[in-house]
Amino acid sequence: MARSNKPLVWSLFASGGTVAAFLIPALALVTLMAGYGHAPALLDYETMHGFASGWFAKFILFGVITLCLWHAAHRMRTALHGLGLRADKAVASIGYGIAAAGTMATVYYLLKI
Amino acid sequence: MSVKPYIRKVSKSTWYLSRRRDILHMIDETSSLFIGVYVLLLLMGLRALAEDEAAYLHYLEWLGSPFLLGFHWLVIASTLLNSISWFRSTPKAMRVQIGENIVPGYLIAAGHYVAWIMISLFIFYVAGVFSVG
Numbered sequence: 528m529a530r531s532n533k534p535l536v537w538s539l540f541a542s543g544g545t546v547a548a549f550l551i552p553a554l555a556l557v558t559l560m561a562g563y564g565h566a567p568a569l570l571d572y573e574t575m576h577g578f579a580s581g582w583f584a585k586f587i588l589f590g591v592i593t594l595c596l597w598h599a600a601h602r603m604r605t606a607l608h609g610l611g612l613r614a615d616k617a618v619a620s621i622g623y624g625i626a627a628a629g630t631m632a633t634v635y636y637l638l639k640i
Numbered sequence: 641m642s643v644k645p646y647i648r649k650v651s652k653s654t655w656y657l658s659r660r661r662d663i664l665h666m667i668d669e670t671s672s673l674f675i676g677v678y679v680l681l682l683l684m685g686l687r688a689l690a691e692d693e694a695a696y697l698h699y700l701e702w703l704g705s706p707f708l709l710g711f712h713w714l715v716i717a718s719t720l721l722n723s724i725s726w727f728r729s730t731p732k733a734m735r736v737q738i739g740e741n742i743v744p745g746y747l748i749a750a751g752h753y754v755a756w757i758m759i760s761l762f763i764f765y766v767a768g769v770f771s772v773g
Binding site: 541544545547548549550551552553554555556557558559560561562563564565566567568569570572575576579588591592595596598599600602603605606609610611613625629632633636637639640 | 651652653654656666669670672673675676678679680681682683685686687689690693696697700703704705708709712713715716719720722723726727733755756759760763764766767768769771772
């Protein structure tokens with residue numbers, strides 16, 4: 528039987544989509560406040576560093592960043608196909624490549640904190 | 641008469657422009673670009689946090705640039721649209737049965753909307769949004 532990576536890609540897409548739908552609007556509002564100079568207390572360096580040092584927070588941050596990255600990569604692939612771009616292999620390589628690099632970078636920075 | 645009477649040419653790049661629901665679908669699909677770039681922005685914040693305090697403060701200051709402020713508004717608008725369409729489609733993706741009864745689709749969607757509001761309020765509470773003076 529031929530092996531397929533579709534179930535893996537689809538599970539990352541679906542869970543990433545759910546995470547993005549639940550969290551991204553609220554997170555964007557929090558970082559927007561920081562942009563306007565009214566950063567909430569959690570974004571203070573000491574507080575955020577302390578928060579991100581805990582293993583539970585690392586797990587949450589890893590899940591949010593990487594699942595959303597894989598979701599975006601997979602959905603951009605189908606969106607670009609819908610917009611008429613037929614270079615699927617190149618689009619998939621670039622999108623999943625960025626998602627894979629982002630996943631590795633997330634692990635690296637989380638371990639560094 | 642045409643040899644293939646039931647086949648008509650449809651543009652590969654503009655097919656969605658003729659129907660409002662298809663235009664909305666494509667706008668919804670492109671929200672993934674904003675999700676992806678926004679998450680990369682968060683990753684850059686994580687990098688700054690892992691570096692040192694100066695880098696992190698510089699990152700927070702950078703978030704205040706006109707380009708990133710505008711980008712944030714686009715992210716919020718497109719991801720709100722994305723969340724609404726994602727939760728609206730949940731009854732099609734998950735079929736819940738309790739005993740002999742199938743839970744109505746509107747209740748599944750409503751449950752997701754309520755959970756979304758509660759999770760958002762929890763994020764604001766944990767972040768300290770309500771105590772910003």
